[in-house]
Amino acid sequence: xxxxxxxxxxxxxxxxxxxxxxxxxxxxxxxxxxxxxxxxxxxxxxxxxxxxxxxxxxxxxxxxxxxxxxxxxxxxxxxxxxxxxxxxxxxxxxxxxxxxxxxxxxxxxxxxxxxxxxxxxxxxxxxxxxxxxxxxxxxxxxxxxxxxxxxxxxxxxxxxxxxxxxxxxxxxxxxxxxxxxxxxxxxxxxxxxxxxxxxxxxxxxxxxxxxxxxxxxxxxxxxxxxxxxxxxxxxxxxxxxxxxxxxxxxxxxxxxxxxxxxxxxxxxxxxxxxxxxxxxxxxxxxxxxxxxxxxxxxxxxxxxxxxxxxxxxxxxxxxxxxxxxxxxxxxxxxxxxxxxxxxxxxxxxxxxxxxxxxxxxxxxxxxxxxxxxxxxxxxxxxxxxxxxxxxxxxxxxxxxxxxxxxxxxxxxxxxxxxxxxxxxxxxxxxxxxxxxxxxxxxxxxxxxxxxxxxxxxxxxxxxxxxxxxxxxxxxxxxxxxxxxxxxxxxxxxxxxxxxxxxxxxxxxxxxxxxxxxxxxxxxxxxxxxxxxxxxxxxxxxxxxxxxxxxxxxxxxxxxxxxxxxxxxxxxxxxxxxxxxxxxxxxxxxxxxxxxxxxxxxxxxxxxxxxxxxxxxxxxxxxxxxxxxxxxxxxxxxxxxxxxxxxxxxxxxxxxxxxxxxxxxxxxxxxxxxxxxxxxxxxxxxxxxxxxxxxxxxxxxxxxxxxxxxxxxxxxxxxxxxxxxxxxxxxxxxxxxxxxxxxxxxxxxxxxxxxxxxxxxxxxxxxxxxxxxxxxxxxxxxxxxxxxxxxxxxxxxxxxxxxxxxxxxxxxxxxxxxxxxxxxxxxxxxxxx
Ligand SMILES: Cc1cc2nc3c(=O)[nH]c(=O)nc-3n(C[C@H](O)[C@H](O)[C@H](O)COP(=O)(O)OP(=O)(O)OC[C@H]3O[C@@H](n4cnc5c(N)ncnc54)[C@H](O)[C@@H]3O)c2cc1C
Numbered sequence: 001x002x003x004x005x006x007x008x009x010x011x012x013x014x015x016x017x018x019x020x021x022x023x024x025x026x027x028x029x030x031x032x033x034x035x036x037x038x039x040x041x042x043x044x045x046x047x048x049x050x051x052x053x054x055x056x057x058x059x060x061x062x063x064x065x066x067x068x069x070x071x072x073x074x075x076x077x078x079x080x081x082x083x084x085x086x087x088x089x090x091x092x093x094x095x096x097x098x099x100x101x102x103x104x105x106x107x108x109x110x111x112x113x114x115x116x117x118x119x120x121x122x123x124x125x126x127x128x129x130x131x132x133x134x135x136x137x138x139x140x141x142x143x144x145x146x147x148x149x150x151x152x153x154x155x156x157x158x159x160x161x162x163x164x165x166x167x168x169x170x171x172x173x174x175x176x177x178x179x180x181x182x183x184x185x186x187x188x189x190x191x192x193x194x195x196x197x198x199x200x201x202x203x204x205x206x207x208x209x210x211x212x213x214x215x216x217x218x219x220x221x222x223x224x225x226x227x228x229x230x231x232x233x234x235x236x237x238x239x240x241x242x243x244x245x246x247x248x249x250x251x252x253x254x255x256x257x258x259x260x261x262x263x264x265x266x267x268x269x270x271x272x273x274x275x276x277x278x279x280x281x282x283x284x285x286x287x288x289x290x291x292x293x294x295x296x297x298x299x300x301x302x303x304x305x306x307x308x309x310x311x312x313x314x315x316x317x318x319x320x321x322x323x324x325x326x327x328x329x330x331x332x333x334x335x336x337x338x339x340x341x342x343x344x345x346x347x348x349x350x351x352x353x354x355x356x357x358x359x360x361x362x363x364x365x366x367x368x369x370x371x372x373x374x375x376x377x378x379x380x381x382x383x384x385x386x387x388x389x390x391x392x393x394x395x396x397x398x399x400x401x402x403x404x405x406x407x408x409x410x411x412x413x414x415x416x417x418x419x420x421x422x423x424x425x426x427x428x429x430x431x432x433x434x435x436x437x438x439x440x441x442x443x444x445x446x447x448x449x450x451x452x453x454x455x456x457x458x459x460x461x462x463x464x465x466x467x468x469x470x471x472x473x474x475x476x477x478x479x480x481x482x483x484x485x486x487x488x489x490x491x492x493x494x495x496x497x498x499x500x501x502x503x504x505x506x507x508x509x510x511x512x513x514x515x516x517x518x519x520x521x522x523x524x525x526x527x528x529x530x531x532x533x534x535x536x537x538x539x540x541x542x543x544x545x546x547x548x549x550x551x552x553x554x555x556x557x558x559x560x561x562x563x564x565x566x567x568x569x570x571x572x573x574x575x576x577x578x579x580x581x582x583x584x585x586x587x588x589x590x591x592x593x594x595x596x597x598x599x600x601x602x603x604x605x606x607x608x609x610x611x612x613x614x615x616x617x618x619x620x621x622x623x624x625x626x627x628x629x630x631x632x633x634x635x636x637x638x639x640x641x642x643x644x645x646x647x648x649x650x651x652x653x654x655x656x657x658x659x660x661x662x663x664x665x666x667x668x669x670x671x672x673x674x675x676x677x678x679x680x681x682x683x684x685x686x687x688x689x690x691x692x693x694x695x696x697x698x699x700x701x702x703x704x705x706x707x708x709x710x711x712x713x714x715x716x717x718x719x720x721x722x723x724x725x726x727x728x729x730x731x732x733x734x735x736x737x738x739x740x741x742x743x744x745x746x747x748x749x750x751x752x753x754x755x756x757x758x759x760x761x762x763x764x765x766x767x768x769x770x771x772x773x774x775x776x777x778x779x780x781x782x783x784x785x786x787x788x789x790x791x792x793x794x795x796x797x798x799x800x801x802x803x804x805x806x807x808x809x810x811x812x813x814x815x816x817x818x819x820x821x822x823x824x825x826x827x828x829x830x831x832x
Contacts, residue, residue, distance in 0.1 A: 001205060002167055006030040007381070008186055008209035010174045010223070012039040014047075014150060014367050015360050016215030017157045018374030023213075024164035026382040031166045032207070036173035036191050037198055039158055040151045041301040042217035043366065046336040047150040048240050048281055050261055050270060051368045052089055053114050053142050056105055056422045058760070060345060061112040062388050063372030068145050070371040071153060078163065080156040083149030087272075088260035089142040090124065092321075094135055098266055100478035101421050102140040103807045110762040110805065111772040117141045118808070128259060130248055132321050147261060147272055150367045157370070173200065174214075177227055179355060183210050197297045211381060214351075215360040218337045221404070222294045223361070229352050232398040233362030234411040235337035237287045237304055239311060242332040245276030248324030267317035268419040278325060282314030283418040289408035290337050306333040340364050342402075342410030342431075344417065347395035348377055352574050359395045364415070385543040389709035396570040399454055406431050406455075423476040424758045425483070425690075427451045427460070437504040437600050438668040446686055449475075449483065453566045456505040461486045461688035479755035483690065484778070490691035491780040494654045498606035499687035500675060503653075503660065504668070505566030508595045509576060515588030516558045522587070523579055525714060525729045526722045529554045533635050534649055536722050538714045539575065540731030544738055546708045546717065547731075548572045553636045553649055561595075561636075561647070561662075565704040569596050579730070599647075600668040602675065605658030608682045610832045613659065615678035616641045626659075628831040644671045654692055655699030655821060657830050694777040697786045698821035700746045706759060706774040707744050707788055718744045718796070718818065742771065743796035746820060749776075749785040749813040751806050756785040763791055764803040764810060770795055773804065781821045787813070 006028050009020045012035030020033040035041075051068055055061045075081050093099045109116050119141050121133035158168060176187035190203035216223040217235075224231035249259070253276070261272045269282040287310070291299075308315075319326045341347060341362040346369060351357040360377055363369055376386040391397070398407075413430040427450070433440065435455040444450070448459035449472040461483045463471055475482030493499045511520060521528050526537035531554050539548045548568075553561040564572045573594050580590040604612060610626050618640040619625040631637055636649045644667045652658030663671050676684070693703070702708050702717050713735040714723050725732075749757060757776030762769050771791030779786040787804070795802065798817045803810040817823055 001169060002032060002207070003205055004208045005032045006209070007032070007211040007213065008184070008207055009033045009213045009215060011035065011042070011215035011217055012158070012168065012170065013042045013044040013215060013217050014154050014157070014370035015217070015363055015373055016213070017154050017161060018370040019213050019215055019360055019377055020166045020168070021157045021161040021164065022374035022378035023381065024161055024166045026378040028382060029165050032209075033161070033166060033168045034172045034174055034188060035168070035170045037300055038170055039168070040154045043336060043338055044150050044154055045301055046303065046334050047367045048272070048279055049147040049150045049367055050272065050281075051145045051148055052365070053109070053145045054089070054091060054105060056108060057345060057392060058108055058112065059388055059390060059392050060369070061108050061114060063376060064365070064368050065112055065114050065372070066375050067368055067371030070375070071148055074153070074156045074160065078156045078159040080152065080159055082153040082156045085146045085148070085258060086144065087146040087258045089145045089263065090119070090128075090139050090260045091141070091263040091265060092124070092139040093137045094266040096137060097421060097478065099137050100807065104424065104478050104758060104760065106140065106808065107761040107805060110769070111760070115142070115144055117143065130252055130322055130324055131262065132323055141260070148367065153367065153370070175200070175226070177212065177357070183208050184212050184356065186212060198300055199297055211356045211358065213358040213360055213377070217339060218291055218295050220339060220361040221292065227351060227354065227357065229354065230398070230400060230402055231347065231359070231361060231395070232341045232402055232407045233339050233347055234292055234404070234408045235290045235339045236411055236415045237290060237335055238338040238415070239306060239333065239335040240279050240281040241306070241330055242274050242279050243277040243325060244329045244331045246278060246324050246328045249273065249278070250276045262321070264317065264321050265419045267314060267321065269314045269318060271318060271322065277328065277331060278318070278322070280315065280318050282311040283415060284311045284314055285416055286310060287412065287415050289412050292404050292408050304335040306335050338364055339366070340411035340414045342398060342407060342414060344414035345393055346373070348373055348393040349380065349390055349395055350574070352396045352400070352570055355578070361395075385541055385545065385710055387711070389711040391568070391571065391705065391709055394571050396574050397568060399570045401435065401455060406434070423478060425476050425481055427472065433457045437502060438665065439502060439600070439672045442669065442672055443502060443686065448686070448688065451689060453505045454569055456566060458505045458566070459502055459686070459688040461490060461690050462686045487688065487690040487694065488778070488780055490685060490687040491694050493685035494606045494656050494687060494691065494695055495781060496607070498604065498608035498612055498679060498682050498684045500679060500684055501603040501605070501687045501692060502601070503603045504600040504665070506596070506601050507564045507566055507569040507572050508599055508662070509562040509573060510593040510595050511560045511562060511576070511580070511590065512558060513589045513591045514558060515584055515590040516560060518587040519580055519583050519590045520552065520560055521727065522583065522729055523576075524550060524552065525724065525732070527724045527727070528552065531556060532637070534651065535634070538708070538722065540713070540729070540735060541710055542731055542734060544713045544731040544733070544735030545710045546712065546714055547575055547710060549702070549704045549708050551649070551651065553647070555636070567705065569594065598665060599662045600665045602661045602663070602671065603652060603658060604661065604675065605652040605654045605656045607657055607827065607830070609656070609658050612675065612679045612682050612684055613641070616674050618642065626832070628829065633829045641671060642674045644674070646671070652828065653701060654695040655701065655819070656827055693775070694779060694786065697746065697775055697777055697788055698779050698781050700788065700818045700820070702744065702788070703775060712742065712744070712790065713738060716740050716742055716744065716790070740793050742790045743793040744788060744790055745796040745815045746818060747787050747789065747802065747804070747813045748779065748782055748816050748820065749787055749804055749811060751785040751804070751811045755806060757787045757804060757806055759787060761787070762805045763789060763813070764805065765795055770802070
């Protein structure tokens with residue numbers, strides 16, 4: 001057995017096998033795959049093999065699209081037929097809301113290049129007469145997907161991998177991981193049969209591997225413990241049942257091709273043909289999490305007992321939809337573990353805190369995702385980055401605060417939500433509130449309807465004071481929801497008066513030490529600010545795209561306070577810390593401290609914000625303390641508001657005169673009461689994240705995870721003013737080399753009367769698709785929809801007329817100047 005490899009992949013399910021295959025295909029010739037039992041003996045063997053292209057996420061849609069195309073090529077390459085039945089996939093809708101969901105999804109599909117068609121109930125009936133269409137509104141149809149045999153697929157990928165030089169070792173379990181500075185020593189134990197169980201034997205080897213990928217499926221929690229990290233992946237029970245042959249189906253099939261896979265999303269199930277009968281796969285309520293603390297030795301390629309009662313409702317609704325199934329008996333059942341994560345997406349990317357350790361865990365649609373995951377993860381490992389931004393799947397999007405209990409309950413919720421309407425303004429309820437700033441109760445009492453950012457409660461908008469618990473749930477929509485008017489009032493308050501926002505969820509790091517200045521100068525692309533000043537800047541990937549956006553405050557010569565997106569604290573912290581470690585030898589000691597939960601943040605913004613602060617600032621000359629002379633725009637000052645010491649930063653993400661007030665979190669309620677009382681006579685309004693999101697688009701402020709990410713450089717984001725080309729910085733050469741392939745712009749949109757774009761829509765120039773939106777919303781200033789997105793560079797010029805597809809129609813849109821509201825920044829810089 002080889003004991004020295006470039007990459008060791010752990011787990012011989014669909015995922016691990018695809019990763020090994022794609023690493024070899026990307027040019028790594030020394031790859032080994034280790035499987036503790038037999039290939040496919042985890043969840044892979046009992047999967048139903050459906051390959052749904054339908055997915056609301058841009059990254060996951062790319063992954064699924066790649067898989068479906070790749071699987072069609074496998075037989076030619078390996079000679080093995082993976083049993084891909086391209087029967088199509090019909091996703092039915094019973095309500096207009098569901099059709100709206102499909103139309104919002106179709107925007108993502110279109111931008112990825114996934115083909116879809118619309119069908120009316122009459123067309124469905126004509127094509128597939130066994131389907132009861134009387135209560136349907138319509139359907140979306142994917143002609144190019146279908147289902148595959150998961151075991152045959154895995155074997156075909158394994159053969160392809162072997163043909164490309166991959167070594168596959170079965171009955172070896174990875175048991176310990178030891179980082180040696182430039183490689184991992186992985187202790188592996190020979191697994192032996194004992195009374196039907198698979199148990200560790202006496203034989204052990206240590207394999208040295210430059211890179212390790214874990215694709216351990218249901219064993220993700222054990223793997224995480226061995227690595228000393230936390231993993232959000234926990235399996236949940238998932239069942240499907242197989243019926244006897246249905247005579248009506250058998251008769252229909254004499255003259256007709258196979259039925260497409262049917263999905264009745266409102267009834268929470270899929271159905272496909274299986275040897276003259278049907279497979280029914282429900283996503284029912286109350287499916288329990290399993291193996292929170294590990295998979296027992298006794299559980300191998302095993303199943304749980306069927307729980308028919310739990311899926312009775314879905315069973316009955318299958319009979320409603322396909323009446324011929326009423327007389328058909330049950331032949332077989334499967335109830336197996338299927339891995340989930342709190343948001344339902346897998347964990348793909350570098351492991352937190354570790355070097356050369358890659359995770360590919362937590363797959364609930366692992367058969368569909370295997371091909372694309374292997375492809376994009378191999379790109380990340382071999383080339384340094386994938387061609388799409390994989391941040392939304394990065395394992396570190398779940399912070400170090402997660403626990404087993406949290407992951408288990410949220411994974412159960414994600415399972416239940418597979419077919420619940422995927423409103424873009426949805427906020428899932430489980431495990432909340434969990435992370436709250438001290439002012440949470442006060443804000444709630446004033447009508448706050450909270451969203452969840454990295455587990456942190458943050459007001460989305462302020463609704464009625466006497467709102468029932470279901471208010472936000474009922475306010476959701478694919479169009480303008482019941483919250484829209486509240487957000488409009490809040491946005492107006494900031495533009496015309498003064499608003500107060502809770503931004504405590506921001507990620508905050510302190511970077512200090514003798515090497516801090518030289519390090520940050522290399523780490524970020526803009527000039528470093530002078531002491532007391534701030535700068536907006538970007539840390540780039542070595543490939544020149546945007547890894548993180550920072551507001552940097554220089555507190556002292558060698559002391560910096562970095563503020564970044566609240567959603568990705570560990571994602572940002574991990575990169576910052578690893579880069580600082582790497583560069584300490586060159587630049588000197590650099591201390592990086594995550595102070596996110598030490599400081600709360602209130603943002604006060606609007607033409608009257610200075611008047612409110614003047615009432616409470618303690619200063620020898622309170623009248624001038626906040627003037628342009630003493631506190632200019634883009635500077636930071638230590639001020640005192642009443643008895644609260646505040647690190648005040650003169651910036652406002654809303655684009656109005658304003659300050660961010662970073663304060664000791666334990667004084668938050670004191671500060672809130674003080675500001676609220678002072679704000680009363682100025683009509684200060686509490687404002688949530690939704691209004692803020694609209695306001696920042698009027699100023700063309702790019703948002704991380706939308707306009708800013710690992711698929712575009714800051715020059716493509718059209719931010720040359722924040723890039724100092726006269727200095728050297730990480731990713732500079734690569735950024736310059738790729739040039740401007742696509743360019744960010746802001747658009748004002750003449751959309752439908754009852755809807756705004758969500759930031760996923762395709763953009764057209766004539767009949768050509770030329771780009772996509774990455775943000776969308778409503779502009780109170782212009783009284784119409786607004787969005788930001790990427791288009792061909794020649795079309796990013798102000799005045800260019802484009803079209804945007806929303807709800808299956810094309811609407812007019814015009815590229816406008818950057819910062820269409822107050823382009824000269826007059827209001828932000830106003831003196832007083
Ligand atoms: C009933 C059911 C139906 C499903 N239907 C579908 C479907 O229609 N479409 C779809 O896309 N998905 C479906 N799924 C989900 C799909 O089965 C999984 O997402 C997929 O199999 C996950 O693959 P994997 O490689 O991540 O995990 P697994 O297949 O579980 O493979 C992980 C492997 O790692 C090995 N391993 C673990 N730890 C170690 C170690 N320390 N050393 C060595 N080896 C180790 C295990 O033995 C195992 O073989 C279904 C799941 C269920 C339960």
